[in-house]
Amino acid sequence: MEKIKSVRGMNDLLPARSDVWYRVERTIREVVNSYGYREIRTPLLERTELFKRSIGEQTDIVEKEMYTFDDISGDSLTLRPEATAACVRAGIEHGFLHNQQQRLWYLGPMFRRERPQKGRYRQFQQFGIEALGWSGPDIDAEIMMVGTRLWRRLGLSQLTLEINTLGDPESRGSYREALRAYLGRHREDLDPDSQRRLDRNPLRILDSKVPQTQQILEEAPGLLSFIDGKSKDDFSLLQVILSENGIKFKVNSKLVRGLDYYTGPVFEWTTDLLGTQSAVCAGGRYDGLVSQLGGQPMPAAGFACGVERLVEVYETSADPVGNEQPDVWVCVIGDHAMGYALKNAEKLRDAGIDTIINCGGGAVKRQLRRADQSGAQLVVVIGADESMNGYATVKSLREDGGQTQVNESDLANYVCTRLRKEQK
Ligand code: HAM
Numbered sequence: 237m238e239k240i241k242s243v244r245g246m247n248d249l250l251p252a253r254s255d256v257w258y259r260v261e262r263t264i265r266e267v268v269n270s271y272g273y274r275e276i277r278t279p280l281l282e283r284t285e286l287f288k289r290s291i292g293e294q295t296d297i298v299e300k301e302m303y304t305f306d307d308i309s310g311d312s313l314t315l316r317p318e319a320t321a322a323c324v325r326a327g328i329e330h331g332f333l334h335n336q337q338q339r340l341w342y343l344g345p346m347f348r349r350e351r352p353q354k355g356r357y358r359q360f361q362q363f364g365i366e367a368l369g370w371s372g373p374d375i376d377a378e379i380m381m382v383g384t385r386l387w388r389r390l391g392l393s394q395l396t397l398e399i400n401t402l403g404d405p406e407s408r409g410s411y412r413e414a415l416r417a418y419l420g421r422h423r424e425d426l427d428p429d430s431q432r433r434l435d436r437n438p439l440r441i442l443d444s445k446v447p448q449t450q451q452i453l454e455e456a457p458g459l460l461s462f463i464d465g466k467s468k469d470d471f472s473l474l475q476v477i478l479s480e481n482g483i484k485f486k487v488n489s490k491l492v493r494g495l496d497y498y499t500g501p502v503f504e505w506t507t508d509l510l511g512t513q514s515a516v517c518a519g520g521r522y523d524g525l526v527s528q529l530g531g532q533p534m535p536a537a538g539f540a541c542g543v544e545r546l547v548e549v550y551e552t553s554a555d556p557v558g559n560e561q562p563d564v565w566v567c568v569i570g571d572h573a574m575g576y577a578l579k580n581a582e583k584l585r586d587a588g589i590d591t592i593i594n595c596g597g598g599a600v601k602r603q604l605r606r607a608d609q610s611g612a613q614l615v616v617v618i619g620a621d622e623s624m625n626g627y628a629t630v631k632s633l634r635e636d637g638g639q640t641q642v643n644e645s646d647l648a649n650y651v652c653t654r655l656r657k658e659q660k
Contacts, residue, residue, distance in 0.1 A: 245350070245358030253547075260390065260547055261343065264363050267386045271378065273341040273365050278322035280345065284312040290321035290525055292496025294436040301348040315347035318495070320522065320538060321529070323366045328531040335532075337369030343543070355513030355545050364519070364540035368526070371535035373474035376501050376521060377481070379537055383505060383517055384483050390546075392553050395516060397484065399503040400491035401471040403463035405524065408499070411462035412438055422452045442490040445512070459489050467500055474501055497522040503539070509552050510545055517541035561611030563655050565633070566593040567603040569619035576623035580616070580647060587648035589655065608633055613655055616647070630654070 242248060249257060284304050291297050303315040316322055319342050327333035327340075343363040350356050365382055367375050380397065387395050402408050416438045423431060427446040434441065442459075444450060463471070478485055485503075493502050502520030510516075519539025526534040564584055568577040581593040592610055594603045600617075607615045617629040617639075628647050631639040632654070642650045 243358070245352035245356075247357060247359070247544075256547055256551060257543070260543065260550055261363075263389050264341075264343065264386060267382060267389060268341040268365060270385075271339065271382055273339040273367075273382070276323055276326060276340045276342050277344065278316070278319060278326050278342070280316055280347075281313045282316055282322055282325070284314040286321050286325055286529070287314055287317060289528060290324070290495075290497050291318065292437075295494055295496055296440075297348060297494065301350055303347050303349060317348045318346055318540060319344070319362060319364055320366060320495075320497070320540070321525070323538075324368070324525050324529050324531070324536070327368060328526065328529055333368055333526060333531055333534060337367075339365070339367050341365045353511075353513070355510040355542070355548065357544060361543035362540045363543055363546075364538060366536060366538035368536045369534055370537070371523065373470050373477060373501075376470075376474050376537055377477040377483075379519065379539055380478060380483060380485075380503060381481065383539060383541070387505075390550050390553070392549055394507050394509055394549065394553065395505045396486065396507070397503060397505050398486050398488040398491050399471075399474070399478075399501060400459070400488055401463055401467050401501045402459070402492065402498055402520075403467040403500070405499060407462045407464045407467065408439075411457070411459050414457045414462065415439065415441070418456050419452070425452060437496075439492045440494065442492050443494070453490070459492075471501060493518065493520060497525045497528070499523045501537075505541075507545075507549055509549050513545065515542070516545045516549060562590040562592045563612060564589055564591045564614045564616055564651060565607035565610050565612040566591060567600060567607060567615055567617045568594055568597070569600055569603075569617065571597070572620055573618045573623040577618040580618065580628060580644065583648055584616075584651060587652060589648065589651055614651060616651070 287302060288298055297317050302317055304312060307313050323340055323342065327338065332338060341364065344361065345359050346362045347359050349358055352358060365379060367379060416434065419426065419434055419438055419441060423434060425448060426434065427444065427449050430441045430444050430446070430449050441449065442453060491502060491504060498520045500521035500523065504518040505516050506514040507516055508514065517539055519537070521535070521537040523535045526532065526536060566577055566581050568574055577593060581591045584591040592612065594606060604615065613632065613634055615631050615633050617631065622628050626644045627641050628644065629639050630642050630650065
């Protein structure tokens with residue numbers, strides 16, 4: 237029979253790597269909680285209109301990357317390509333934005349029909365934070381501090397922060413026209429992608445990696461000279477705050493984002509470790525989005541981080557982390573010992589000891605080999621004699637020394653002491 241394969245660009249997370257993911261996700265949770273961000277979970281499917289209105293009809297995401305279909309009732313639905321719009325939609329729908337401020341975070345799968353390559357997938361995980369209701373450079377800086385703390389906690393030092401400001405909608409509009417006029421004079425020499433963008437979204441040409449287009453861009457008008465006074469002042473203050481907090485950054489006046497909702501400061505953390513897919517985390521301010529989606533006008537800012545990319549950087553970083561290892565492996569000899577062994581494994585877990593029990597029997601030698609491979613510190617052997625007489629045999633898998641017979645009632649205590657763990 238022909239085998240069925242997964243959909244191109246959509247990956248399985250196999251058990252061998254799930255521990256690393258778990259560690260990264262746990263660290264994300266700890267870091268965002270320490271800043272007072274609270275989790276929100278929104279559906280994977282949203283009305284297509286939500287993304288058209290927020291991300292923008294003329295962006296790559298909406299034009300060519302969304303998984304969109306009509307459901308049986310004729311509604312056009314889309315698998316979410318990002319979660320910022322959904323957070324705002326949920327906030328308006330449930331009334332938790334009105335006259336309030338919210339720090340939100342999320343983690344989950346997003347879908348974009350891009351050309352798959354290393355670091356770029358059609359289903360990928362994003363972790364993101366959204367701060368709704370604050371307008372100052374203080375919250376912009378806080379958002380960047382959340383990222384910085386997370387990289388530090390994960391031991392990552394290879395991420396570079398680039399920042400820019402897009403100014404208010406008017407200054408961005410004037411700049412768009414100036415750029416269009418300049419690039420229009422070089423239309424014939426631009427790459428085909430940039431030619432296509434010229435009429436619809438010229439700012440995106442600034443992102444082009446094509447050498448000839450980059451050369452043309454060198455003489456292009458700079459965004460910063462079009463920025464309004466207030467945005468400039470806020471951007472200067474943001475830089476002062478980041479410096480005061482020891483956060484290194486580069487101002488990149490060519491940094492624009494691929495989604496239309498941004499206003500004011502934008503930023504990206506990039507790395508050299510992932511080839512062309514260098515952006516690990518990106519975001520910025522989007523003060524117009526809440527009202528664009530039908531809410532009362534409200535300032536907002538946030539970021540999203542590609543977890544596959546983050547994990548990849550984490551795995552290639554200086555301090556790679558091994559698998560999660562159990563503390564104890566329980567070997568079970570004979571069917572009659574099963575119930576007693578399972579009961580004692582539960583008691584060890586009750587005491588906070590990570591325990592794997594050997595299910596399915598097998599020769600003692602094989603069980604001990606598995607115990608060794610698991611990385612456990614101790615093996616607890618339970619056979620007929622142990623189960624009949626209410627004790628267990630404990631032996632270290634890592635240090636020399638004999639085995640000890642321990643009474644059932646003392647087992648958790650004894651194992652905790654051996655593991656130098658506090659009994660929970
Ligand atoms: P974005 O730049 O489109 O922004 O995506 C953020 C991050 O998601 C990227 O930097 C990258 O790490 C990851 N990512 C995007 N596409 C893919 C893909 N095809 N495969 C793997 N990883 C990918 C947003 O999505 C905004 N919602 C960010 C934001 C939140 N702005 C304000 N709040």
